[in-house]
Amino acid sequence: MSDGNSRWIVLKFGGTSVSSVANWKNIVSVIKQRKAEGFSVCMVHSALSGISDKLEQIIAQAPEKETGNLVQEVKDRHYDLGRDLDLPVDELLSDRFDEFEHIVKGIELIGEASYRVQARLLAMGELMATKLGAAYVQKELGEGTWVDSRDCIKTIAPKNTSERSLILSAISETDRDPAVQKQVEEAGPVVVTQGFIGSDAEGKTVVLGRGGSDVSAAYFAAKIGAERLEIWTDVPGLFSANPQNVPSARLLNHLSYEEAQEIATNGAEVLHPRSIMPARKHQIPIHVRCTQRPELSGTVISDEASADEALVKTIAMRKDVVLISMDSLGMWQAVGFLADAANVFKRYGLSIDLVSTSESNVTVSLDPGLNTHFYDVREPFIEELSQLCKVNVIESVSAVSLLGRRIRTILHQLGGAFEVFEEHKVYLVSQAANDLNFTFVVENDQADKLVRQLHEHVITQSGNQQSFGLTWPELMGEQEEDVRDQSVWWKEKQQQLLDIVEEEGPSYVYDTQTLEKYAGLIQEIEAVDRTLYAIKANANPEVMRTFHSLGFGFECVSIGEVHRVIELFPDIDRKDILFTPNFAPKSEYEEALELEVNLTLDNIYPLQQWPEVFRGQELFLRIDPGHGHGHHKHVKTGGVHSKFGIPRFEIEEVAELVEELNLTIKGLHAHIGSGIKDPLSWKRTAIILHEVAEQLGGVDILDLGGGFGIRENDTQAHLDIKQVNESLNEFKEAEPQYELWVEPGRFLVAVAGVLLTRVTQLKGKGQVKYVGVDTGMNSFIRPALYGARHTIVNLSRLEEPNSQSVNIVGPICESGDKLGIDRLFPQCKEGDVILVANTGAYGQVMSSDYNLRAPAKDVVI
């Protein structure tokens, strides 16, 4: 028993933390250390990882009586851990297991679980796990008392709270509570208790909602007047962005309560948003730390020394937000509109997050996490709201937020990051009244890219070093996924590649096996009858031979490309070549017709101005479907802002010319852009071309273009070829009369190519470090031109851990001569070989002799 004057510390250990022996060793040593520092310890303990999910599954499946396996799995997890910890599991848990099975039987019998019964079942996860935890602590330290947190965390029932919330998402007072303090003191100096659970005024079990263990820990800290609250979890703290999306995201060394609240509320899953207020109220510092790596100092949340300069600390993102846009002319004249509308939200229990208003529109967002029942009430809710105004529900959008202090004063710094908005709609912008939050709502598939761009502009380039710590890979000594993935071809051929640079200097190297692999993937699209390789992506003769031998045709954009194909394959059927020029001189069209290759016109002008060239010919027409798509605005080739294709409003005029000049329109063509990851894009194009074909009549072939995207670095998604296949099959089934063609470039060659270059010099300008290499934008212009981010590794040191963040720069006299910015790298030495991955497409073909520096050579292996 403690003496009543002890200094307490609350340590919360999450599910992953309490699920392995290795972690338990760390837990015990942390407790020992805190004891040595003079603290009494209140350990708040979660259920074993994955158990709460299983209990929820049991609730869902109990009415069907299909819980047998799940119940056994839950028990086995505790048996396994108990055995690993050398504990007598039966002795410790047999009562608990009985109670657990008893509750499950009850639900099966009645056929459903009331909120009360759900709470009792969910609480079992913590009740079982803490029995093991307490016994282990007792065994290792000779002290450690199990306390039932239902005796300490008494919950309250605020007005207007639903029964469900009172039982399954309950809250407690945050005042100091002498009774709880006494209880804990008496059980001390080492107490092991449960997170997540409490009891209500009737003494019945309730739970605090998912992630509620953090909240329990904060309640305990507040009630017993702890000096510190430590949240031990499986990540090393809070970061300036999600490290999975932004590998260069930095650890946040220190946050004010206000900032932490904002970050937790806006999507960081490390800390429950409700856990901050109780600590803040009593000025109890919160330390977020990593159980696997107890030596790291983590993130400290307190009000100490929150300097006053403006600073963005985090770029946060919440996916799948729902926007409700309400339109009504003269809304503001109608007194009480907002109140009436808000009332409808209230009646359906929907809590509004962001709001933006104009003369005739109010748009609000619903955070999916706080409105999990939205889809249940959607229809009646919209119907009721529609009585007040015109309602539009916008889905598949994400909220991207800049979080920090005095954000308004730094908006001018954001300039470059907003480039991404130029072509993409921003659905809502909102600036929080507290000046801690500036949020944009954008399409889901733009959100990751926007987060990265904002992070780079606002955090990486901020130069502020005090607030930001190391990156995740620096902290954890991890490698990027591409480097860990043993099956990446350039990893398997590492030595061969190193030898090539030794001999040839800077080189592009293409791997024939990988070319064939990607050709095979395109051939999986069954609905496609003909594939033409777009040689603009890579016109290397060996590469072209590979595709020729696989039976592919060729798509060419200049008469030079047509000649290249004919020179290499003199016997090729000329109709295996499709020439698709854009604003080319008259002579190229004449030559193409003479060479008898397929020719595409993408403008009405040649027909109007040079009718004699085309009279009686068979042609393809390139149509502008009216929209473009692609990885960057420079490569979107549809819509009025693009110079390509015949607009649909000219089709009637075209039809007249077709008749007048006695033309045969053999095929229609569209290519809307490059680097597309939306698998339905080609089907959409097919549908539009089919509509135009109906207008013109007599069309046999629909060429759906190229544009198939690849993954340029390990934060990007793959294009789902299966879905491309399925969607085109659907089209083909509906319209079997057409031959379907595609003309991929990038997809076939990008991954098969790497650029190899050697380190020349190293430089450090304070925190910004440069690794100089012997070729740059003269060989590979995509990073400078499109901001493309390709995986880059030090091929000479693949096994070494990353320990720094660097810019990889070439020898060209422009500041834009960067192959990669803010990359995690091992320490480098002069002569090391640097590999830029996925550069087989639009690499060598776009290189130049700029600065009279010869670009990298081509090597095919």
Ligand code: LLP
């Ligand atoms: N067909 C036509 C008519 C094209 O204009 C293009 C590419 C393709 C097919 C092949 O597109 P792909 O499958 O490779 O996406 N330099 C830029 C890409 C420009 C694409 C130009 N047209 C880049 O590095 O991203």
